[in-house]
Amino acid sequence: MLHELRIYRCMPGRLADVARRFETTTLALWKRHGIRQAGFWTVYIGQDSQDLYYLLEWENLAEREHKWNAFASDPEWLAAKAETEKNGPIVAAISNQILVPTAFSAMR
Template sequence: MIYETRVYRCIPGRLPALLKRFETTTLKLWEKHGIKQAGFFTTLVGESNQELTYILAWESLADREKKWSAFATDPEWLAARAKTEEDGQIVGNIVNQLLVPTAFSAMK
């Protein structure tokens, strides 16, 4: 397994719109494409409380490439994303990392 952490840094005041988009749209499309999430988090203490961090679980890099590409080009996703951004851009910046668990990690 490999894990991907993604941190979405929202435009100020737009975090509620991002959370709603994930809850009502994105997760359903991920299910359609076989994308598995390991957890979602908002920042309680840190640099900004306008961030959403989440972790995805992948079988391999090839698994990630196949599933993420299919999701990113899905016409249903592209339309939903455009609709949710009619009131303006939601995310200002995305930072992601692909991680491999250590031998002593609780997540394998």
């Protein structure tokens, strides 16, 4: 099992818009494409209070490539993304890392 840590640095004041897009649109599309999320987080105490963190679960890199590419090119996603960004971008930057569990990790 692989996990992908994705961090969305939101435009100032747009974290709620990003969260709303996930909650109302993105998660349903992910479900249709078979993309599994392990969780979402925002910063409660600390720096980067405009960041959204989340983990995706993948069996392997081939599954990630197939499912993520299908999602990213889905016309419904492209339309929703355009609609939510009609007043300008809501995400300033995205970073991601593919993580593998250690032998002592509770998540495998």
